[in-house]
Amino acid sequence: MKPLPTPTPTATPTPTSTPTATIQPTATTAPTSGPTATPTSGDAPIVGPASGPPDAAVRWLAPRADASYTDYDLAQIVAAYQSLGDAAGMDWFLAIAQMCHETGSITSWWSLRPRRNPAGIGVTGQSMPGAPDAPPNGDASRWAYRDGRWYEGVSFAEWNDDAVAAHLGRLLAYALKTPQNDMQQRLIDYAMTVRPLPASYRGVAPTIIGLNGKWAVPGTTYGQTIISLRDRMRSA
Template identity: 35%
Template sequence: MNRFVKNINPKAPELGSYYLTFGDYYGIRGDVAFAQALLETDYFRFTGDVTLEQNNFSGLGATGSKARGASFKTAEEGVLAHLQHLYAYATTKNLPSRYPLVDPRFHLVERGSAPTWIALNGKWAVPGRNYGQTILDIYERMLHTSIQHLETTRQNLNP
């Protein structure tokens, strides 16, 4: 995941392990959430209303018209907030208690209203047409690039 984004933005922060760890804990595909972060941040180039210093990798509270949205103390906390927000959309279950609630918009979500990536259309980003499909397209490109890298590595190891 980190290698994929660094091919596009060499200055991108390395957040892949946070996405995988928190995704595993919340039962959400961390690799696909990472793809969503790439969409939301323009591959961590932050060309929209949110800045890198905010550690807001999912645009939480950035509603347009220069609204900066939420800020988090660390990159880890920003990723945690992203996964908690996805959890709110995905299920009506109580938030597991290992980590503190850091998503300031968790209680604003219609709980369980988007259990799939496609169901985020019109919910996470408005109007959000094809929002979930775009996330999955980025994920598929990331996966394809990873497979190509593995095949090249395997070929190089077997002369």
């Protein structure tokens, strides 16, 4: 397989195409149930088998996501998480729960097309006024335009090939100091080209609660909230 290319995510209302991850989701319809990890209580590891089935994730998203996303679209997003997550040996169902927490189950402005940001990647809350053709510092790859202002954050050309890979790779970078397999390495490399992570944060969160105060600030109950959401999703 070819190395993951360097992405060029766009931040304008119509992003240009970006390089894609090399593993494509295999499902073209709603995913079916697959093997899952034994339900856990308390904390939840990021690396390990999925803690819920894909059809439960689709059932959760279908009545909640923005109407611009069809059931087919949502099934494809879930399939991308499952395909890449299984290849990397990580709990992709937990990652979907994080995505649902970050995006309001794909209703937030950042998660809608053409931005497709799954987890607040690069979203800092910073904004500044400007013309639509004049991004801050001339860099439209890290800013998105709306109503006369530029907002800092990464946009992705595709969910399946770009956004999901960047999200999973960033989670792995927090979870592991040293990747355990080739796919983990490739996802991490891809995610770090999208949004670098300081070396001091590598491997600090092998579990989702370890992300408290790191992925989100102050985020004192960030991981616990995601675990609770995952458990509700699993029962969808």
